[in-house]
Amino acid sequence: MSAGAEELDALLGDPQDDANPVGYRAVLAADEQGELPAEGEKLLDAWCLNAEFVPAEYGGRLIRADHLAEVLRTLWRRDPALGLGYGFASFLASVNVWTAGSPEQRRDTADRLLANQRIAAAFHELEHGTDFAYADCAAAPTPSGWSLTGRKEVVTNLRRAEAAVVFARTGPDAGRRGHSLFLVARDALPADRVRDLPRQGSSGMRGVQLGGVQFTDCPIPADALIGGEGRGMEIALRAFQVTRAVLPSLFVGPLDTALRTALDCATARRLYGGAVTDLPYVRSVIARAYADLLAVDAFAGVAIRGLHLAPESMAAYAPAVKYLTSRMVLDAVEDLRSVLGASGYLRQGPYAIFQKTARDLAPATFAHVSRTACLVMLLPQLPRLARRSWLAAPAADPALFDLGAQLPALDLGALVAGMARGDGVLGALAETAERGGGDPAVRFAARFRDELRTLREDCRALMPTDLTGAASSAAFDLADRYTMLLAAASVLAVWQRGARYPAELLPGVLDRLAGRLPGPALLSASEREEAERRLFDSAVERHREHRLFDLTARRVPGGGKDTL
Amino acid sequence: MTETEITEITEIDAGTEPRTGTGTQTGTGTHTDTGPTSDEIRSWLIERITHYLPELSGRIGPETELAGQGLDSVYAVALCGEIEDTWQLTIEPTLIWDSETVEALTESVAALVRDRPPT
Numbered sequence: 001m002s003a004g005a006e007e008l009d010a011l012l013g014d015p016q017d018d019a020n021p022v023g024y025r026a027v028l029a030a031d032e033q034g035e036l037p038a039e040g041e042k043l044l045d046a047w048c049l050n051a052e053f054v055p056a057e058y059g060g061r062l063i064r065a066d067h068l069a070e071v072l073r074t075l076w077r078r079d080p081a082l083g084l085g086y087g088f089a090s091f092l093a094s095v096n097v098w099t100a101g102s103p104e105q106r107r108d109t110a111d112r113l114l115a116n117q118r119i120a121a122a123f124h125e126l127e128h129g130t131d132f133a134y135a136d137c138a139a140a141p142t143p144s145g146w147s148l149t150g151r152k153e154v155v156t157n158l159r160r161a162e163a164a165v166v167f168a169r170t171g172p173d174a175g176r177r178g179h180s181l182f183l184v185a186r187d188a189l190p191a192d193r194v195r196d197l198p199r200q201g202s203s204g205m206r207g208v209q210l211g212g213v214q215f216t217d218c219p220i221p222a223d224a225l226i227g228g229e230g231r232g233m234e235i236a237l238r239a240f241q242v243t244r245a246v247l248p249s250l251f252v253g254p255l256d257t258a259l260r261t262a263l264d265c266a267t268a269r270r271l272y273g274g275a276v277t278d279l280p281y282v283r284s285v286i287a288r289a290y291a292d293l294l295a296v297d298a299f300a301g302v303a304i305r306g307l308h309l310a311p312e313s314m315a316a317y318a319p320a321v322k323y324l325t326s327r328m329v330l331d332a333v334e335d336l337r338s339v340l341g342a343s344g345y346l347r348q349g350p351y352a353i354f355q356k357t358a359r360d361l362a363p364a365t366f367a368h369v370s371r372t373a374c375l376v377m378l379l380p381q382l383p384r385l386a387r388r389s390w391l392a393a394p395a396a397d398p399a400l401f402d403l404g405a406q407l408p409a410l411d412l413g414a415l416v417a418g419m420a421r422g423d424g425v426l427g428a429l430a431e432t433a434e435r436g437g438g439d440p441a442v443r444f445a446a447r448f449r450d451e452l453r454t455l456r457e458d459c460r461a462l463m464p465t466d467l468t469g470a471a472s473s474a475a476f477d478l479a480d481r482y483t484m485l486l487a488a489a490s491v492l493a494v495w496q497r498g499a500r501y502p503a504e505l506l507p508g509v510l511d512r513l514a515g516r517l518p519g520p521a522l523l524s525a526s527e528r529e530e531a532e533r534r535l536f537d538s539a540v541e542r543h544r545e546h547r548l549f550d551l552t553a554r555r556v557p558g559g560g561k562d563t564l
Numbered sequence: 565m566t567e568t569e570i571t572e573i574t575e576i577d578a579g580t581e582p583r584t585g586t587g588t589q590t591g592t593g594t595h596t597d598t599g600p601t602s603d604e605i606r607s608w609l610i611e612r613i614t615h616y617l618p619e620l621s622g623r624i625g626p627e628t629e630l631a632g633q634g635l636d637s638v639y640a641v642a643l644c645g646e647i648e649d650t651w652q653l654t655i656e657p658t659l660i661w662d663s664e665t666v667e668a669l670t671e672s673v674a675a676l677v678r679d680r681p682p683t
Contacts, residue, residue: 133637173631176640176661234658380638384645418657419645464616468638 002067004052005074006554011043012078014557015257015353024353027079031356032347036207040082049075050113053091055098055410058110064407065242065307069249069300070552077253080360084367085208088250089156092243092368093121093165096181099239099412100227105183112163120161122152122213123236133233135179137215138169145222146170146182148215151197158211159196162186167232177230184224193218204359237315237417242410244318244369245307248325249300254361255293255329256549260558261354262286262339263543268350277540282339287535289332290549291509295491296325297550298509301403302425302490307415308407309400316381316420317486323374324483326365333358372469375479380467381419382478386459389423390452395431396424401493403551426452429489432496440507440523441492447514447522448488455481481517488513494551501551505538507531599677600651606670612646613666626667630660651677 018025021039030037052068054060062068068091076083090113097109112119128134137150148168152158163185171178186194197212227235263286266276276282303321306314337344337358343351344358365371399405433449435442458478466475488510495506508531511523523531542549546558606626614621616639620628635643640657647655653676663669 176631176637234656234661376638380642381645384642384649388649416656418655419641419648421648421654464618464639464642467616467642 002070004061004067005070008047008049008071008074009554009556011047012074012557014559015078016558022078027082028347028352028356030207031081034206036082036085036209037079040079041086044075044082044086045116048114048116049087050090050116053094054110054113058106059114060110063409065246065410066249066301066304066404066407069246069304072246073250073253073550075253076250077256080254080357080364081205081207083250083253084156084205084364088243088247089121090119090161091246092240093119093163095239095242095412096121096165096226096235097183099415100181100231100235101183102223102226104223105226109163109183117162118157118160120155120158120164120211122155122158122164123167124152124154125150126153133179135167135169137166139180139182139220141170142219144219145224146220148182148218148220151212151214153197153212154200154210155212157209158213159199159209160211165226167236170229170232176233179232180229181226181232181235182220182224183226184220188221189218202363204356204361204363206359234417238412238415240369241314241318241415242307242412244322244374245300245303245314247364247368248296248321249304251325251329251361251365252293252297252300252550254357254364255289255296255332257357258333258336258354258361259286259289259293259539259549260543261351261357262289262336263539265340265343265351265354267540267543276339283536284532285335285339286539287508287532288512289336290535290539291505291512292328292332293549294505294509294551295487295513296328298403298494299487299490300325301551302401302494305400305403305407306425308410310396310422310424311411311414312416312421313396313423313425314415314420315418316378316385316423317425319369319374319377320483320486322369323371323378323480324487326371329361330365333361372476375476376469376471378479378482379462379471379475382459382482383462383467384419385423385482386456390426390456391430391449393422393424393427395427395493398493398497400424401428401490401497403494403498425486425489425493428493429485432489432492440527441495441510443522444488444507444510444514445492447519448485448492448517451481451517451519452485455485484513484516498551502534502538504534508535600674602670602674605651605674605677606666608650609666609670609673612643616642624666626665626670628666630663630665630669635660647673652680653677 012022013020015024017023022037022043026037026039051060052071053062055062072083072087075087094109094113097105101109109119125135125137127136137152139146139148158164163183166182166184167179168182169178170180193216195214197214199210202210266282269276299321303317306317340351340354343349344354346352347355429445429448429452432442432445455478462475466472491509491513495501507523511528511531514522539549542553546556548554548556610624613635614624617634620633640660643660644655644657647653651673655676659672660669663672
């Protein structure tokens with residue numbers, strides 16, 4: 001467990017305390033103003049959250065991606081807007097520098113971050129979305145460096161960031177060697193060549209400064225180039241495996257808040273002559289959202305450990321985890337809204353944090369890379385994984401599934417821009433299925449293994465035309481099923497390794513994942529009722545004791561001033 | 565290369581072992597008697613490229629430029645995986661991006677195959 005997360009939790013204090021300058025009341029007020037909570041930014045400056053993004057060798061605290069994720073998740077639990085606008089955006093930009101920057105660029109980036117400056121990741125152009133291989137913003141060579149012309153849009157902090165990592169076209173070939181990355185200091189750019197565009201209104205993340213900028217013949221020094229001309233795609237393909245693996249773990253934070261708020265509401269209200277929590281429908285919704293939260297935590301945890309322990313597989317795991325967990329948390333929050341009824345929409349009152357959390361989470365699941373773009377990244381990898389890995393390759397090192405256990409330091413050089421070279425997560429699934437016996441975990445594992453057999457045959461038969469963005473919906477469906485099986489295999493293996501996780505919760509978690517795949521229910525009606533009852537009871541207990549719903553079950557501030 | 569030759573090569577199942585011996589590198593230095601020749605690698609590459617881009621069938625030869633053929637992103641990744649599996653190599657798609665022509669890619673792969681550690 002990360003000491004940093006506990007420390008940050010103590011600093012953020014009790015969310016329900018109206019006098020807390022970074023409690024829900026302040027967070028909601030800032031959102032109404034379209035701003036980030038000023039006291040929150042001050043607190044994070046004082047704590048130097050940015051140090052989490054800086055590798056230890058450059059004076060920061062970044063050694064393990066899982067510890068970074070746990071800290072950021074803590075912030076995202078309180079306020080996803082702060083989590084993105086203060087936290088994640090600078091991480092996204094800087095990881096490109098840690099991947100391929102020169103020693104001077106690394107030093108400069110570290111110095112800026114440790115001085116609480118911000119670095120924007122200027123990749124996005126509305127015209128091209130996350131298909132940034134076709135980005136138009138272009139840098140032309142000049143005798144003294146480069147000249148930048150074009151626009152970047154909907155980029156977090158672009159206006160106020162002291163520096164930016166800019167992705168720009170430097171050659172004719174889209175997607176090949178046609179793009180480069182530049183680390184530019186805002187104050188080094190002539191003001192008359194950079195025009196800030198008005199902020200685009202957004203439904204969620206309203207406090208985040210989503211900026212746009214128009215460059216016109218803007219000079220950039222030669223030493224701004226990161227990693228060499230034409231290396232932009234290659235660097236980003238590797239660097240973004242880190243950020244795409246980390247982001248899903250952060251979603252667990254807002255989902256925790258949504259579930260906690262739903263339970264606040266359900267345990268306080270009475271309906272139809274009884275407690276709301278006596279209604280079977282409400283109990284089921286709570287149980288299922290909790291099950292999904294645990295599954296997202298397990299899958300995200302394995303993906304993050306993969307950055308350290310299975311870097312050669314991350315070209316598949318990073319897009320897969322981003323794709324599936326986004327859907328799961330969106331679905332869970334929408335289901336929870338029905339528990340709150342009208343309160344799920346109100347911007348005032350004791351449960352107002354729910355609607356803000358839901359609004360912020362929605363664009364976060366799209367941000368960085370869309371779900372469709374994730375599937376497009378998976379498609380060309382599927383025939384190869386089917387041919388050589390699934391049900392044939394051995395299981396991953398068991399340490400991959402031992403969440404919280406020791407990890408070697410993050411080595412960004414080990415990530416590959418191409419294709420996953422193996423899939424040890426699904427290898428673990430086959431092993432569990434072979435164990436035999438009647439316990440539900442083994443029954444589920446056998447079901448998932450059979451599904452993997454079908455998937456393997458279907459993926460081997462994929463035609464070249466089905467490997468691109470123009471693939472048929474049937475091909476997209478295969479990629480979708482692959483992510484589900486990865487999640488199921490992760491959950492099974494995490495529980496198997498972690499004896500501390502309550503065994504009685506596992507069938508309900510697996511039942512939810514199996515429900516996203518074709519085929520009849522594996523649990524009988526009474527088994528499912530029992531599984532959901534145990535989940536519900538556990539959720540209520542954690543809520544009462546102010547413990548996290550995630551796999552750590554860590555105690556957090558809440559429920560009045562002096563509970564910790 | 566004639567169209568007939570391409571058709572013949574298309575019969576090979578790219579998912580399986582290459583038709584030449586793969587492992588037993590006898591001899592010393594970089595030359596092996598049993599390793600694939602550049603001709604074999606070139607034929608295999610042309611066959612696989614036309615698998616992904618059938619419109620190139622019959623129009624692709626050693627000097628065909630790879631840029632602008634549609635082999636830039638997704639198919640480069642897919643082809644990269646096939647090269648790895650078929651010739652027991654570890655490469656990145658940048659190898660394909662950095663090869664101007666089919667011949668250049670052939671030479672790069674052939675060089676990597678020659679330098680492959682004995683199995």
